[in-house]
Amino acid sequence: MHALGAHGEGNLLSLLTSQSGKYNKKMAKLKSLIKIEGTLDGLTFYKGKDGYLVRTKGGVSKNRIQNDPAFIRTRENGTEFGHVATSGKTLRQALTPLLADVKDGRVTSRLTKVLSVVKNADLTSARGLRKVGIGMQTTDGKNALKAFDFNNNAPLDSVLYTDYQVNTTTGEVTITNLNPLQDINGPGGATHVSFTAGVLNLDFETQQKELVISTVTNIPINGTATTINATPTTMPTGTGQVYYFLKLAFYQEVNSVQYALNNGAYNVLQILDIL
Secondary structure (H helix, E strand, O other): OOOOHHHOHHHHHHHHHHOOOOOOOOEEEOOOOOOOOEEEOOEEEEEEOOEEEEEEOOOOOHHHHHHOHHHHHHHHHHHHHHHHHHHHHHHHHHOHHHHOOOOOOOHHHHHHHHHHHHHHOOOOOOOOOOOHHHHOOOHHHHHHHOOOEOOOOOOHHHHEOOOOEEOOOOOOEEEEEEOHHHHEOOOOOOOEEEEEEEEEEEEOOOOEEEEEEEOOEEEEOOOOOEEEEEOEOOOOOOOOEEEEEEEEEEEEEEOOEEEEOHHHOOOEEEEEEEO
16 A cells, blocks of 8 residues: 555545545546555555556445345355255265275366256256256256266276276176277376276265275286276165266386375276266
């Protein structure tokens, strides 16, 4: 803040008006001889492309947002956004055993964005009350979330260059005649890759969940073709939708010991299908 000299802060407003300063409650151009920047007594002074400007402190009170009929859409959007964020947390927590070493710092925001689309597929609830769980019961809702990659740094389609099959009765994921050297686009330094299949039954409405995963199939990244059969030990039960997953994790072997590569920064986890 520039010094105000003998006029003092208390006389600032009268000083501005006496020197042709003009202002309103929102914003006005400052025509005073003194050019200041900063905040004083609820007024903010700043330099913009049109010169020096002055405006009053903006914003809408929390009480008005919560009670004013003019902000009903804001309240509806806020309620639905909170529900979507909670639903994303529910899904991530249900997948903790698979997600623990799949690192993507933006997965929360990306998942929230997709689940907002799922929520919009709820065509039965009133605005402000639409639910992810109801949207997931629709074809549009399932399609919005299907093929979601939990690590945007390593989407499945950019890492696995061959076909796979999903048995939705058993949860088994099969990759026939996989040539790791040709069909796997792993990170530099990786010597081995592991495959894990998972099946989740999740009910967003009741938050009941059950995750079943397969044993880990670990193979060297070389030119030897092999067939991957990753089968969960059983199928989960519940009233929700059934989600099918495939995970790839990369390791570097040193003196016969495999170490996780880059703390999971390039590990893959994708939703293959949803029923």
